[in-house]
Amino acid sequence: MSDSVQLPRWIDVGALPLLNLLLALVVSGLVVLAIGESPTQVVEILLYGAFGYEEAWGYTLYYTTNFIFTGLAFAVAFHCGLFNIGAEGQAYVGGLGVILAALYLDFLPFPIMLIVAILAAAVFGAAWAYIPAYLQARRGSHVVITTIMFNFIASSLMVYLLVNVLRPQGSMTPESEQIAEHLRLPFIHDIAATFGIEMASSPLNLSFVYALVCSVLVWLFIWHTRWGYAIRTVGANAVAATYAGIEPGRYIIMAMMISGALSAFMALNEVMGVQHRLLIDFTAGYGFVGIAVALMGRNHPFGIFLAALLFGMLYQGGAELSFEIPTISNDMVVVIQGLVILFTGAMEHMFRPRVTRIYTAWHLRRRAQEAA
């Protein structure tokens, strides 16, 4: 490969991921064909379900909110060379922080409550991520295995708490009490209504705005602060970082705690914004989708926003799809998600040699023409 030239940036961060995404979607189409449905009809229903009417937009962006948080969470850890598979558990425990604050500090006025809830989510999520981070940094256990284990531990712990501690007396369903009316995150359609704009009601709430704020903050943090630089250095080469006077352990813990906090913000959307109480398994796999979102978005907040939007569309369109075509359930979205992770994540290098060869040939021919 010595005669190949460096690929330009637009191919590296644009064309190659798009090519992989396209392949994932083509294979998804084949799956649809295999179960005897028409892929074009599926695409039509998906797009209509996601963007076809005003309410659909709200739902799409509501799902997008969750994926922005979990995608950012995965990306921050990834920049430090860590695979945080534990977003699911961190978000779950973060939800505990939010609900405890909302139920026990319900005398606070809303603006203060909002700050308290954000802090509570961050502290609980970060604390849950701290243990695997500490074990990786100081005791050499692998963060992938420990975060997977911590997902299960979180799940057991939360079931215990919901069944035995948080469940209101006399209620049979394992869920917490409702958050007081004045402490709920306002819906976007309610905010719009106060300005006299009429919008269809949807679960889209203020946390979407917070997700965008977090995206900008993560971008600033990773590329424009000393800590972000150190985190990326550790991620690129921990040994070199040590020689450069950066102590990897410190930044591993820092990156994981930020990652845990970001995952936990998903609870703001779900618990404080939409469900208004803590439900069993409210995380519903959003933590795992975050992996796909971050990989597709090349771990950059802007890319993550686009990928989160794509998955928000798939989730909302998928719901419509399962309603329209009975043989296609919501599981279709899970399949697409798996294929996207497979092709854009695990097989990201598949087309690179071929594309490099084609580009090199083209490049050399053009240079030869210029010389002539």
Added chain:
Amino acid sequence: MDNFELVILLLDATLRTSTPLILAALAGMFSERSGTINLALEGMMLGGAFSAAAVAYYVGNPWAGLLAAIATTICLSLLHGFACITHKGNQVVSGMAINILMSGLTALVGIALFAQGGKTPSLDHASRFQPITLPGADAVADVPVLGSIYSELLSGHNILVYVAFLAVPAAWWVMYRTRFGLRLRAVGENPGAVDTAGIGVVAMRYRAVICSGVLVGMSGAYLSTAQGASFLQDMTAGKGYIALAAMVFGKWRPFPALFACLLFGFLDAAATRMQGVILPGIGEVPVQLVQALPYVLTVVLLAGFIGRATPPKSLGRPYVKER
């Protein structure tokens, strides 16, 4: 005698719950000893369980189901290998992708084929693996202690249970007493040296993931055609991850992994039995605590508090022949 019988029943349940874990843990071991992380156990198990139940239903024979399960998991192993070994993709990501993909695909295909909400139809007697009565089990059933150990505990399991327990010494023998095993372990520790010796690293790793596929296929088939009588959506419920934990807990060795599986199986069996039971002096132990114990124990082990678990040296690193 009452207590004794209770212990026998508990141990009997332990054997049944640990069987899929043992097969999957050995599967993980083959793959990881060759240097390929296998987080995909959960998804492969699901795929195997679905294929086994669907084919056993159509053919009416559990063996056809077992073969279908193994064929499916070998395909998935090759997919994992294609991503991780050939394209040097990220092994953790590939594993997660297969898990998510199979969780969706099994449900989707299940609905398309059977229209029962992702479930497969219940299997009749002939399409399931049936309990095998060991020779003389009925005759000695009345002999105190030993009789009931033999007839209750050891006899009366289906063939896959016995296969799982025989697979442990077999895996040990393959791993430590054959040339294949030696090369497989070497390729996970120092692929460069193996390559220098003229043995293909890529081919060795592919063979290892295929071994992994065969074992995890049996594990999946056990869930849907031996222990259960149909495939249910997401029926593995984290067993693939538990098996992975058991493999780590067993320090990537067959016999310690067996004991870890038995321990985890025992905890699972105990959790079911302990529901609502009040222990003297302790009170009611939350079921969730018992359920979480395998995960907690694995974390504690990995932290080095109970011995050290050292993974194969080149685990997770794709082999690049020339730099």
